[in-house]
Amino acid sequence: MTTTITCSQLSPALGDLEHNLTMTVAAIKDAVEHGSQVVVLPELVTSGYSFATAAEARAAGMTRNDSIFDDWIAAAAGAAVVIGGFAEVDEAGTMFNSAVLLDPAGGRTFYRKTHLWDREKSVFAPGNELPPVVPTQFGAIGLLICYDMEFPELTRHLALAGADLLAVPANWPLLEIPPIGEHPAEVVIAMSTARVNHVAVACCDRSGEERGQRWTQASTIVAADGWIASQSNGQTLISAELDLEASQTKSISQRNDLFADRRTDLYRLEDAAEHD
Amino acid sequence: MTTTITCSQLSPALGDLEHNLTMTVAAIKDAVEHGSQVVVLPELVTSGYSFATAAEARAAGMTRNDSIFDDWIAAAAGAAVVIGGFAEVDEAGTMFNSAVLLDPAGGRTFYRKTHLWDREKSVFAPGNELPPVVPTQFGAIGLLICYDMEFPELTRHLALAGADLLAVPANWPLLEIPPIGEHPAEVVIAMSTARVNHVAVACCDRSGEERGQRWTQASTIVAADGWIASQSNGQTLISAELDLEASQTKSISQRNDLFADRRTDLYRLEDAAEHD
Secondary structure, three states, X not given: OOEEEEEEOOOOOOOOHHHHHHHHHHHHHHHHHOOOOEEEOOOOOOOOOOOOOHHHHHHOXXXXXXXXXXXXXXXXXXXXXXXXXXXXXXXXXXXEEEEEEEOOOOOEEEEEOOOOOHHHHHOOOOOOOOOOEEEEOOEEEEEOOHHHHHOHHHHHHHHXXXXXXXXXXXXXXXXXXXXXXXOOHHHHHHHHHHHHHOOEEEEEOOOOOEOOEOEOOOOEEEOOOOOEEEEOOOOOEEEEEEOHHHHHOOEEEOOEEXXXXXXXXXXXXXXXXXXX | OOEEXXXXXXXXXXXXXXXXXXXXXXXXXXXXXXXXXXXXXXXXXXXXXXXXOHHHHHHOOEOOOOOHHHHHHHHHOOXXXXXXXXXXXXXXXXXXXXXXXXXXOOOEXXXXXXXXXXXXXXXXXXXXXXXXXXXXXXXXXXXXXXHHHHOXXXXXXXXXXXXXXXXXXXXXXXXXXXXXXXXOHHHXXXXXXXXXXXXXXXXXXXXXXXXXXXXXXXXXXXXXXXXXEEEOOOOOEEEEEEOHHHHHOOEEEOOEEOOOOOXXXXXXXXXXXXXX
């Protein structure tokens, strides 16, 4: 059985919730019409990214009860899981760079980015919980947001927790041009993450320009073998059909298993809470 | 200050210790004549790789006191650190897939591969100690052997322990042809390892053919920024001049540091011995 995964590399308008609502609903409908069963939207797709102040971000803040999630679920028409980023404000007024996973079966799972990038640190509070792995009818989906993926402890944690697919809403700021022939560094990291954990990875970057900031625009879906299944070369919608069950075997040779071969007698990766 | 790093992608002859001694001594001399200060040789370069039986491997086994290491030190003429792999036999007759680091200052540091690949498991015992980080006049060098590098816990451990360079003797068996335009998977992993840890990585693959087994022949030196500084396209000797001190800063933006950003309140990577 294969699962059709889509990344919608949208260009949200900064602070324009209404525009972004219309845009994301249309993108989800479009993806589902193309047969998508897992739709990944960018980080902060409801709000845009380049806030000058915390107050500006707060004006674009949403609670977990925001009606946009009902609209996304309706747009998915029972056919697809939707993952996307939003600027979350909690009851105390604290802002988080968050993502939601909406399951057509009704579940809603939230995650607050735990590794904040650069000026996000002056706008958002970091999340204080490890990312979830959400069982869905299409497989177990682990959530990460952008810079989170650069921490191998976190990607390993999700793989060990049973993730078949890492869904990664991202805004990859264009900070360097890769050497000729090379993928952007974020893509190299996604490929390696897939390979060493034998897990699929779907990174949804954004497009557009915002206050002079441009984006890498290289959304990439990587299969569990570490090779790219689909990559944006500027186009908004990319899709790949992946066998997500393949992520469940960690066997890579007759005598090797990526998880069983870990030398847990020599090193241990643990949830910090486990032995506090 | 830069350090000139060389990988010598040699083709050892299976079981022919004398041939491999002559070949490695010549390679070290050649590298030093080319200005190399860190010379990385392949995994099991003294013995070859494709042993059919443990007995065959044992016949090519060497102790830590083998005179080949004196010959390597002499060949380096006080100018270079030498790292290379050998088939180690201990006093009890147990075989290990080992590497040595020879410092011109006189130090000899050994490491036994902790993650064995495929049929190595029927020939070698796994090492039971974490790899070392060896301070040298050129910087701190962490040791890994081939498949070890695919375990992010281990590469992170070496980076956290202060490694400026990961020296990785390898024999990358040619198991798959990468998709067009892609590096071999091992190279992708090396690039990502360098990038997420801001540490240089020098992987020395081997060449030749042995009992039908061919090799990827893609020795690669990666700078701490994650981009390839030098890569073999079939040639034996590759070199790169790297600023190894650059590995000591983990700062990657005005507000981001790859180590400080780790959420050790949420996850912990520890030596297993630490809390046993």
